[in-house]
Amino acid sequence: MSAYAWLPEFLERLKADNVLLEDESVGVAAGITMLLLEAEDWGRAAAQAQKYGLRWTGGWADEIGEEIIVNACLVHHSDLLLLRARLPLGSPVLPSHTPYYPGADRMERHTQDMYGVVFSDHPDPRRWARHHAWGENEYPLRRDFPIAGTRHYPMRTDDNYRFLQTQGAGVYEIPVGPVHAGIIEPGHFRFQAVGEQVLNLEQRLGYVHKGIEKIAMGRDAQGVARLAARVSGDSTVAHTWAACMAMEQAAGIEVPERANWLRAIMCERERIANHLGDIGAICNDVAFAFANYQFSRLRESWQRVSQQVFGHRFMMDCVVPGGVAHDEGVGYLEQLRVGLEPLRHEMHELMPILDDNSSLEDRLATTGFLSAEIAARFGSTGYVGKASGQDIDARRDRRYSPYDRLDVRVPVFTDGDVEARMHVRSEEILVSLDLLEQLLRDIPEGPIRTEWRAPQEGAEGIGVVDGWRGEILTYVRFDAAGRVRRFFPRDPSWFTWPALEQLIHGNIVPDFPVCNKSVNGSYSGHDL
Amino acid sequence: MLRIFNKIRKIGVITETVDDERDAAFEEVGEQLRARVGEMFNGSLAIREVDAGSCNGCELEVNALNNAFYDVERFGVHFVASPRHADMLLVTGPVSKHMEAALRRTYDATPDPKLVLAMGDCGADGGEFGCSYASCGGVSNIIPVDGVIRGCPPTPLALMKAILAMIEKRAVEA
Numbered sequence: 001m002s003a004y005a006w007l008p009e010f011l012e013r014l015k016a017d018n019v020l021l022e023d024e025s026v027g028v029a030a031g032i033t034m035l036l037l038e039a040e041d042w043g044r045a046a047a048q049a050q051k052y053g054l055r056w057t058g059g060w061a062d063e064i065g066e067e068i069i070v071n072a073c074l075v076h077h078s079d080l081l082l083l084r085a086r087l088p089l090g091s092p093v094l095p096s097h098t099p100y101y102p103g104a105d106r107m108e109r110h111t112q113d114m115y116g117v118v119f120s121d122h123p124d125p126r127r128w129a130r131h132h133a134w135g136e137n138e139y140p141l142r143r144d145f146p147i148a149g150t151r152h153y154p155m156r157t158d159d160n161y162r163f164l165q166t167q168g169a170g171v172y173e174i175p176v177g178p179v180h181a182g183i184i185e186p187g188h189f190r191f192q193a194v195g196e197q198v199l200n201l202e203q204r205l206g207y208v209h210k211g212i213e214k215i216a217m218g219r220d221a222q223g224v225a226r227l228a229a230r231v232s233g234d235s236t237v238a239h240t241w242a243a244c245m246a247m248e249q250a251a252g253i254e255v256p257e258r259a260n261w262l263r264a265i266m267c268e269r270e271r272i273a274n275h276l277g278d279i280g281a282i283c284n285d286v287a288f289a290f291a292n293y294q295f296s297r298l299r300e301s302w303q304r305v306s307q308q309v310f311g312h313r314f315m316m317d318c319v320v321p322g323g324v325a326h327d328e329g330v331g332y333l334e335q336l337r338v339g340l341e342p343l344r345h346e347m348h349e350l351m352p353i354l355d356d357n358s359s360l361e362d363r364l365a366t367t368g369f370l371s372a373e374i375a376a377r378f379g380s381t382g383y384v385g386k387a388s389g390q391d392i393d394a395r396r397d398r399r400y401s402p403y404d405r406l407d408v409r410v411p412v413f414t415d416g417d418v419e420a421r422m423h424v425r426s427e428e429i430l431v432s433l434d435l436l437e438q439l440l441r442d443i444p445e446g447p448i449r450t451e452w453r454a455p456q457e458g459a460e461g462i463g464v465v466d467g468w469r470g471e472i473l474t475y476v477r478f479d480a481a482g483r484v485r486r487f488f489p490r491d492p493s494w495f496t497w498p499a500l501e502q503l504i505h506g507n508i509v510p511d512f513p514v515c516n517k518s519v520n521g522s523y524s525g526h527d528l
Numbered sequence: 529m530l531r532i533f534n535k536i537r538k539i540g541v542i543t544e545t546v547d548d549e550r551d552a553a554f555e556e557v558g559e560q561l562r563a564r565v566g567e568m569f570n571g572s573l574a575i576r577e578v579d580a581g582s583c584n585g586c587e588l589e590v591n592a593l594n595n596a597f598y599d600v601e602r603f604g605v606h607f608v609a610s611p612r613h614a615d616m617l618l619v620t621g622p623v624s625k626h627m628e629a630a631l632r633r634t635y636d637a638t639p640d641p642k643l644v645l646a647m648g649d650c651g652a653d654g655g656e657f658g659c660s661y662a663s664c665g666g667v668s669n670i671i672p673v674d675g676v677i678r679g680c681p682p683t684p685l686a687l688m689k690a691i692l693a694m695i696e697k698r699a700v701e702a
Contacts, residue, residue, distance in 0.1 A: 133625035133662055140661055149661025155628040178630050181609035183577045183590050186627060207626045208581045211662030230656050233585025233681070277588075290532055296595035297542060303592075307683075314585060316680065353531050524583045527626075 004033060004079050006052075011035075013048050030460035030475065031249050034082040042070075042085050043095030043121065046104075049074055054081065055379050055392075056101035058473045059108060060488040061092075061115040063142055068092040068115055072104070073462070073473060078397035080462065087117070096122040103379040103495045110528075114141040114213070129206050129527070131158035140214055147214055158188075164202050166192040171199065174509065178207045185523035189512075196508040201501050209527040216487035221247050221321040221452055224476070224484045229316050231489050232525030237263070237270045238467030239489055239525070240319040242474040245400070245463030247321050250478055251455035259323035259450075260401040261443045265336065266306075266315045266324075268432040268439070271468035272343070273302050273314075275383075275425040278520055282422050283354065285514035286363035294350055298343065305339055308332075323449030337440045340433050347433075351426050364419035368515035370503040371416055382470025383428070384496040384519055387413050387420035394466035406438055416503075418518040428468075454482025469493060469522065491525030542596050554685050558603040561692045565604040568699060569615055573605045573691075576614035576638065580631045580670075581624030581663065586648045586681040590618065593684050605691065611635075616643040616691075619671075621651035623664040635671040645694055646673045647687065649680045656680075674698070 015021055019041040027034050037045055046056070054074040062069040070092070072083045085094055096119035097104040108119045109128035116139040119125070127136075132155050134140055140149075166173075171194055178186035188204040212231060216224050221244075228243035229236045241263050248255055280295030303313040309332045310318050318325050354360060370380075372389035379385075381392045389412060394400070396408040411427035413420040457480040465472045470492030479485040500519045507515060565573045577590050593600040594607070608614055611634045623631055635644070646667035649655035654665030667673050675697065677690035 131626045145661070147660050149625075151625075151661075154632070155625050157629040157633075158626065178627065179578060179611075179634055183579075183587050183607060185579050185582070185584055185587065186630065207630070208579070208624050209626055209662050210581050210622060210624045210657045211660040212657075214662070215657065215660055226656055230583040230585070230680075233583035234588060236585070277591075290536070293596050294535065294539070296592075297539070297597065300592060300595050300597045313683065314588070314681075316585070349535065353535065356531075522584065527624075 006076055007033065007079075007081070010048070010052050010054075010076075013052060014045060017044050017048050019045050019048070029082055029084065030246075030462040032080040032082055032462060034084055037083055037085050039085050039087055039094040042083070043097070043099070045083055046072070046097040046100045050100040052076070056097060056104055057379060057471065058475070058488075058490040059097065059104055059111065060475060060490070061111045061117055061141070062477060062486045063089070063115065068117060070094060070111070070117060071475070072097055073475075080464070082462075092116060093118045093120055095120055098122055098124075101379070102377055103498065105498065107490075107494055113139070115139050116142065126162060129209055131206055131209075132156055133209075140211065147211075158204070158206075161204055163190045163204070164192075164200060166199060170194050187523050191509060191512070193509055196510065198504050198507055198509055198512070201504045201512075203497060203501060205497065205523060206527050208524045212489075212528045213487060216484055218479075218483050218485075220483055221251075221454070224487055225319065225321050226317060227487070228474070228489055229319075231528070232491055232493075232522040233314065233316075234274055235270065235467045235469060235472070235491070235522065235525065236314050236316045237266045237319060238465050238472055239474070239491075240317070241267060242463040242465040242467075242472040243476065243487070243489060244319055244321050245465060246461035246474045246476040247463075247484070248461070249463065250459040250461030250476055251453055253322055253450050253453060255323055255401075255450060256447045257401070257444045258327075258446045259448045261439055262324045262327075262448065263319055264402050265436060265439050265443075266310065266318055267465070267467070268436050269302070269306055269336075270315065272429050272432050273299055273306070274468045275429050276302060278517065279354075279422055279425055282364070282418065282514060282517050283360065285517050286360065288357065288360050291350070291354055291360075298346055302339070302343070305336065309335055320449070322452045323447070327448045333440050333443065336436070340436055344430065344433050347426065347429055354422075361419070363511075363514065364422065365415075365417055367418045367511050368503045368507060368518060369416050370499055372414060374502050375416070375499060378499050378502075379495045380470070380499045381495065382468070382492050383421050383424040384499055385470065386411060386424045388416040389414045392471065394464050394471045398464050400464070402439065405442070406435055408435065418514055421518040454478065467492065469520070470496070489525075489528075491522050493521040493523075493526040497521045497526060554598060554688065557685070557688050557692055558600070561605065561688065561695070562603040564692065564695045564699065568695060569604070571604050573616060573695070574608045574614050575605065575616045575618050575691075576608055576611045576634070577618045577620075578631060578634050579620050580627040580651075580667065581622050581657075582620035582648065582650060586620040586651070589681045589684055589687060590620075590647075593687065598684050598688070600688065611637040612639065614638050614642070616645060618645050618647055619651055619667045620647045621665075621667050622654040622657045622659075623667055623670050625662050625664060628664055628670055631667075631670055643674045643694055643698065644671060645690060646676045648682060649678050652676045652678050
């Protein structure tokens with residue numbers, strides 16, 4: 001289907017549902033089609049979008065003059081559609097998208113806490129990003145909120161959050177976190193269980209909220225790129241790429257071909273490194289130590305090569321606005337190429353061992369089942385979506401350079417269990433190795449950076465990159481001084497954390513760690 | 529099963545290869561560490577890692593210390609699940625305001641005498657995130673810190689060296 005061929009029909013549907021659409025309501029923002037809606041039409045537009053089959057892929061607000069601008073980004077046939085509503089700063093009220101898109105739940109609550117937007121029919125208006133670092137009537141992302149905050153005394157714990165209650169004979173609660181037993185990020189999980197069976201899991205996140213959106217305001221492009229590199233350290237390349245893509249689009253900068261190829265090379269290497277680590281860690285959570293040692297060995301070797309070639313084990317800060325930080329030259333690329341076949345060989349040797357292991361199969365197969373229907377409702381992408389029938393991959397669907405020249409095979413399974421999520425990872429490693437083969441063979445010569453030129457006031461950009469966890473969507477807007485005024489990096493974890501709450505139902509408490517690892521949501525990327 | 533044994537046999541013990549400069553350096557630091565841990569901690573240094581607001585980059589490198597290349601346990605250093613079992617807290621930052629109380633509690637739950645190592649540029653002084661309405665900055669703004677290892681993130685070798693240096697410092701002081 002050609003680009004936006006579905007749009008006229010969708011607009012007709014909106015009009016039929018009395019969504020007010022004038023000629024001037026349809027415009028372009030951040031390089032994509034944008035519909036400017038009346039606040040009262042906001043919910044009905046989402047209802048129609050959901051019926052029409054659009055996927056909800058991000059929501060954020062912005063403050064311009066005396067208005068709060070609320071944005072929601074949807075996608076259909078790989079075309080992005082931006083819905084936008086302008087609300088008065090004094091009473092920013094509009095309907096919620098959550099009744100139609102449950103994946104919008106936490107992002108709307110985030111917007112509520114950060115901007116004071118009231119989503120009038122939101123089914124769960126409890127606070128989300130806010131613990132006790134700011135007050136109920138304070139909104140950190142508004143201009144009038146000081147960057148240093150208003151509360152300078154020692155913080156107390158987030159002790160009065162209203163969790164779902166369960167009652168009945170034999171029902172008990174298990175509170176876990178924020179400090180976890182392993183070497184992982186902090187967050188709180190509240191289980192209700194009967195015997196070993198999990199009745200319900202409720203997540204309470206926001207512990208690693210470190211004000212990324214606020215401190216981005218007023219930074220130059222290079223500063224925002226450094227911040228993007230630390231939104232989620234394990235996805236440093238993908239997040240920086242998405243941020244740079246958005247900023248370059250806003251500035252109208254054409255990135256040299258060679259730079260895009262180098263970005264892709266690093267992004268595929270990041271995917272492989274993380275998938276290797278995860279396969280080992282999933283097996284380790286069911287006490288199959290052999291796999292953990294083997295895959296962490298492969299991961300370490302892989303990272304050492306990244307260190308040698310790119311100067312950093314995670315390739316942090318190697319993607320910069322306008323291109324990449326340094327050129328690797330022919331010799332280095334050869335060094336990357338010779339590492340591909342040995343890893344492919346190891347994968348072909350190790351995966352059959354894992355697949356033939358009956359005790360591993362016993363623990364992983366059917367565990368943590370996520371149906372295709374629920375995955376679609378939450379808009380889960382990445383290995384969580386792909387293991388549950390969601391055939392979504394921005395590299396193939398959006399065909400951003402250099403993937404427009406490559407054939408990206410997307411592994412999709414329908415089993416929806418921990419084993420399927422592991423298999424998506426192992427298949428993706430093989431796909432990435434093939435892609436790296438082509439990237440390293442066909443990389444064009446030429447410059448690696450275009451000089452950065454700050455865009456004009458109000459310039460907007462949206463970047464979409466498929467990271468190892470799934471689709472990343474990043475929005476930026478620039479101010480009059482050529483500095484970033486609004487930065488919102490939407491990590492894929494927003495749509496997989498709630499999936500974890502669903503897929504754990506009916507599983508036993510001791511299987512939670514492996515279910516959690518199979519989803520491996522980013523805390524930092526989600527808490528911002 | 530045979531394939532598993534065969535794979536293990538083929539890979540061999542990668543931990544002891546010292547043909548590589550990095551491995552040699554690590555081995556050397558490790559041996560010094562083992563000697564010190566033997567003297568001061570009765571052969572076993574227990575570390576509780578606390579993520580107080582990190583981007584997860586530091587956590588990946590702490591985890592790497594346990595892979596077969598570094599295998600830090602052979603030097604008597606191991607990571608424990610409870611602060612009550614810990615001699616040392618390894619804290620990554622910046623300390624978010626939302627983790628401030630949890631970090632204080634974890635510190636209080638760790639028995640004396642205890643060591644605190646702040647990890648990463650963020651743990652040192654807030655790094656890229658600095659101090660804000662949401663971030664308390666470096667670890668030392670919240671709990672007493674005995675040592676700092678900078679880096680974004682520090683490599684496993686640098687981290688090992690920092691653990692050793694901190695123990696050495698404590699030995700000199702004692």
